[in-house]
Amino acid sequence: MSFKNIGIVSYGVAVPRMRIKIGEIARVWGKDGEKISKGLNVKEKSVAAFDEDSCTLSVEAARIALEGLDASKLGAVYIGSESKPYAVKPTASIVADAIGASPYLTAADLEFACKAGTAGMQICFGMVASNMIDFGLAIGADTAQGRPADALEYSAGSGAGAFVIGREPIAELIDTCSFTTDTPDFWRRQHAEFPMHAGRFTGGPAYFKHIMGAAEHLFEKTGLKPTDFDYAVFHQPNGKFPLRVAKMLGFELDKVKQGLITPFIGNTYSASTPIGLASILDVVKPGQKVLAVSYGSGAGSDAFAFEATDKIESTRPRKSVFDLIEEDKVYVDYAVYAKHRRKLKSL
Amino acid sequence: MNQALPLIWRRNLERYQLKGCVCNSCGTAYFPLRKICPKCRSRGKLEQVIMPHGGKIVSYSCIHAAPSGFEVEAPYFVAIIELDNGARFLSQIVDSPNEKVKDGARVKLVFRKICEDGAEGAIAYGFKFKVV
């Protein structure tokens, strides 16, 4: 399969303004915040406001990605999320209307835990390569809930990363492949409010096995080695796992730093790998190669190898991901966080 | 109160895309959409256009006593926005430090939830503005 001249045409990221520090959450549960923060390598996480959700964040990210582009040229919109505003009613059609892409396009919402966003990217790559569409929009967006007092409450953040896929890219797709098995490490049943997870089982047999599996398969397919890549980004449920898997694969930590955003905004689930990839695209130079490997519980990994083109320098969003994350941010306490995130029973 | 679904849906594209109109006879921009130009009436030539996404605050008020459905967000600002093409309308201001919400402040469009019909009802999305 050749993806010559096909890749990422543009990108956009949206992160809510509010932050809550790990220490503030720990205070409520009587735990040692500093210890938890260090253990996770997460400082603080982003908090979606009462009037924000994965749909509004998707639209904000998409609008940045579509600056200077004609949205009516989009042939497909896929939104990957595990915190959809509606269980039944697609976010994708709302986004399509909001950005002016409707009505002549296909759209659907995807679920595959944290890799739903990259799954959408793969579908778009396939549709463009087969000439079914000229341009596709793939978004990973989440405002996932953390169960109060659970370990994941410290890291469950909110955000969205959007990519326009098509020809004449700023980052050409060299190849992509995936590694998928039925592994129940983390799930949420239909009517449950919060997910369940299998503790330490989410490590070895889940996260690491699938990321390694997809990455190594991609190296085989493409003949590329870790030393051929200038940057790498992995799914980042915390600030530690991606560093460990990078080491296991043979990447120097320097190459992973640019894409590591979880310490600052928490785990944005379906947006995690996308936002990390966007951060790399903010700095990558023409000719440099990028490895991106997502992970979604349940379980699977999508691996992508990109090479930045000449067009990258002139087609960047006005604000870099790190600028976006830092500017404007405002801290809230647990009570305000609980109010906005509807953790108060009557909300 | 139960939302009147078609009533809200009918204005979706206007609220999402900030779709207004311009009268090609007198040049006035209107948001929301009008069917008749108040200045030109039968001589008006209204054309639908997407409004600019930037503008400024012309007046503002911080609402403390919120109507039902908006209690959680109170206190919040509403403002009269004047877009760069002169169109004026009312909108909420979000994500802006209080001291930045003032006469003449530059604002930009954001996409947010406006309201919802309870936990099981439909969600209405639309425009709000944020001080830049």
Next chain:
Amino acid sequence: MTKFGEHWTSSFREMVVEAGAHAIRDAGIEGKDLEAIYGGCMASGRFIGQEHIGALLADQMGFNPLPSTRCEAACASGGVAFREGFISVASGMYDVVAVGGVEKMTDISTEDAALALGGAGDQEWELFNGATFPAIYALMARRHMIDYGTTEEQLAACAVKNHANALNNEFAQYHRKITIEDVMNSGYIAEPLKLLDCSPITDGAATVILCATEKAGEFSEKPVEIISSAQASDTLSLADRESLTSLKATRICADQVFKRAGITASQVDVAEVHDCFTIGEVMAIEDLGFFKKGEGGKASEDGETALNSKVSINTSGGLKACGHPVGATGVKQVVEACWQLRGEAKGRQVDEAEYALTHNVGGSGATAVVHLFKRGDRK
């Protein structure tokens, strides 16, 4: 009129009859003299689930089969009903008509009442976005403060004066003296307007009987003359107006009404103006021509609108202290004007009142209706 207030034991219909009967007795007419009925009521459907108010008025007063018509213009429903009644007599269509205004607001929750009142604004583009009715007036207040330096204390002065006036109005909802400090400490509703800047939710009804001038002497010894009438409309939405600090509809009405009557604003002795919020009164006294644009706040603060000052504004207590049963207010304003011109406003009488003005506004200024009255010849 009925007393204005929270009438737990009095329903819409009972208030209609109380005010109606009072007016007929006062007018000295008999049932057979009446030819038509006009009723002002803003939102009976939302407040009590009842429409078809015209039919209800005629029925409850025992006036079937007279033609009976409801008028609606939000908070100007009463004033507009009065004008329709006036036109029907002035045109020669009828000689004697009754005009009533009624609103029963306290049977539903305060939140639902606020929602119903919001219908006075633009439902789709103001209310829908989370603006309340106070917020819309607050936006005008803010602009007025920026453009003219009007202060919150000056706005408060209007409320203080109106409460003082209401102390001597047995029909007023509130008989409570308040101070500037009370207003300043009453808590923000929508900045800069505070609780005591806002008129209350009220039940009430008011009725007047109109009669052709040449026949008035047959019924009453003290008729009051309606010397001119004007009504104007403006955009529904505040944002669409030419000005955020002036109600064009009021200015147009004032212009027309003084021209038609051949008098000037300075000749008006007493005026009931639309103070749904204190800023409403400040803008009204400017737009009606009693004070220059931008000086309404200072004039209020300096006592120039107090009882028997330069011009006595809202001697009834206004919407703020007398209460604001929406559809009734416009007619109540006429009742107060009549009492003033007849010398019957005990405790709050404007000395030698010869000309009175009523000013009723719908929504944030989308409708305005103004009437001028002259003291009739005393027999």
